Amino acid sequence: MATAAELDAPTKPLDTFRHEARDWIEANFPPALKHAGNAMATIEGPADESADETAWRTAMGKKGWGVPTWPQQYGGGGLTSAEARVLNEELGRAGAFNPIGGMGVMMFGPTLLEYGTDAQKQKYIPDIAMGNVRWCQGYSEPNAGSDLANIQTFAEDKGDHYLVNGQKTWTSGGQWADKCFALVRTDKSQKHAGISFLLIDDMHAEGVEVRPINLISGFSPFCETFFTNVKVPKENLVGQEGQGWTIGTRLLQHERNSLSGGGGSAARMNAGNGITALAKQYRGADEHGRIKDADLRSRIIRHEMDQRAFALTLRRAALDAKSNQGPSAATSIMKNVGARITQDRAELGVEIMGMNGLGWEGEGFSSEEINQTRVWLWGKAVSIYGGSTEIQNNVIAKRILGMLDHQ
Amino acid sequence: MAVLNEEQTMLRDMAREWADNESPVTAFRNMRNAAPAEGYDSAAWSEIGQMGWGGIVVPEAYGGSDFGYLSLGLVVEQLGRNLAASPLASVGPAATAIAMGSSDAAKNDWLGKIATGDAVATLAIDEGPVHDPATIATAVADGKLSGTKEFVAEGDSADLFVVAAADGLYLVAGDEGVTRHSRTMADARSHAQIVFDHAPATRLGGTDLTQKIVDRATAVLAAEMLGMAEQAFAVTNDYLKTRVQFGQPLSTFQALQHRMAKQFTELELMRSVVEAALEAIDAGRSDIDQAVSLAKAVGGETLKLVSREMVQLHGGIGMTDEYDAGLYLKRAAVLEAMWGNAAYHRERFARLNDY
The missing domain is CATH 2.40.110.10 (Butyryl-CoA Dehydrogenase, subunit A, domain 2)
Structure with missing residues (x-):
């Protein structure tokens, strides 16, 4: 049977392409950027680009590999999804990253490729592929x-x-x-x-x-x-006048895909014993090495199990999709569960740190503590944006459970 | 749904069809009303034996199909949907104890009969009302086992007991030194007190066998709970669509829609953890214990939510014995407690992870 091993294993060797990608990354990726992040993909705003960053973005843009599966005629890489996975693996192996991102890549580009005229694609897509416009x-x-x-x-x-x-x-x-x-x-x-x-x-x-x-x-x-x-x-x-709702909701599917991917990365980010170590550091451990505060410990256990169940659900949905059973019904719960876990994690973090977990800025607080405050507050957005938790529940009730509108 | 191979898909579909045609909830109700001494539906069990489901985790050399625990879980899940009263969830792990720990002679004696349903084997582990495998007083001297086991599933009729003593598992066959005391419980199934008084016992070898077998039993139980939870939820969803109040089906009220969406969400998580536990067993992973505790804790809380909501969302009719909600509620509560409730497994999971 197809198992987790199959999903977790590297993609089938596409040896020729892999070597091409490896050589090209080696020749073009500025070593100084190793393990840096993609500033363009964040909504925190553009950091001033260094010369290395500009060089790397330009090289990837010209190659079309910032949007590897988009058509070459519009500046994309023209790769198959298997090749794109290999490219991703090779970027990761080299400590490199895709420097091109943002809403043009995640949401607008795929939508325009589907609904735009050739002239519109010629006008807008190459700039997105180069990472020139936000x-x-x-x-x-x-x-x-x-x-x-x-x-x-x-x-x-x-x-x-x-x-x-x-x-x-x-x-x-x-x-x-x-x-x-x-x-x-x-x-x-x-x-x-x-x-x-x-x-x-x-x-x-x-x-x-x-x-x-x-x-x-x-x-x-x-x-x-x-x-x-x-x-x-x-x-x-x-498209046509009046077609905006169809096109606009298609774009939202691309947004949801990227958000549930975000839920996945949130799950990975939160994984492990981080919160447990934090609790022992701030609240102490008993003689058996357990988190001292029994009530807090019990809630941390529930949170960790919730997170583990979520990670297994992401994996199950990915396996479903891969084995062509069609999109799993499980995908409909990702947004809400991802939000719940992110928010629970932040609430626990603030609680563990006590008053220090509510520091706003300045002296008397570690940067981790200030960050905890800000992350906690920012996290309240997660259950509101991209279709609130209540809207997601409406979607589950109506589309999956077949419950009708109130008349 | 886990990704299944062809034989697993066939097995699941066959089990579902059989459960719906031959073992609907009315069959359970009839069994309950007839109250046979064995506490299960023996005609149905004999059909299950003929279909070979008793041998799903029995090695092929001994007459089983050796499909593994995910397969057994799939079948038990389908039976659980309709509350089918069968000893299958006890028989599988007991068979594994024999396959893992006994001599070839004992395997030859028992595994074939278990695979065909001609022998019912079960686990006798706990000695009190709360699962506590760390506190076992039962002891063996000169091949004779003595101790009192409580709430032994299928204990009223089992031919064969896999018994936990302080130093590991033993096999007790036959009635010599074995006294059974029936217990009538809310779920109308067999959970007997078994008093062993110098019962001839054979040692089952292997390290940590007690834990391995209890983990397997717990994972299979979680599969039964998954089937129950999904069906309880489906029945409730159907009911809300047909029950009209204030001139509208109840299913159109958003307050109820969101309660259903919440349950659906928890059910999806439950399916993931239950299947992961069964897969971990088949893959022989080193963290089966964690996977099983995750499944039982998350699954226990979810079944609790769904079975209680089933009664509440049905309103008054959910309180009547004539309706099925009570049957699901009563069985759910028993399974929540069996092999450790959610709190027990949260604590175990925490210790395994050094929280």
């Missing part, structure tokens, strides 16, 4: 959060262009973005069918105002974005 997502509005289809930002037909007016919110990385893919209303008489998918080419143009939102964690990764009489050419419409 995209942001113009979806949520003050009155369209969980009820996303209630968006009101209006794109008025002016013959050769649209005139866009309205307000978006929770625009991740809006203050650093060059371009925006947005859901706008082109028809006020229909809810879902009045929505269109429109590309805003310049986030710095007149009429576009971006205001960062200060969060409880002290971070400002999200913005409010105001559009006032912004002219957008007609050729920036993706």
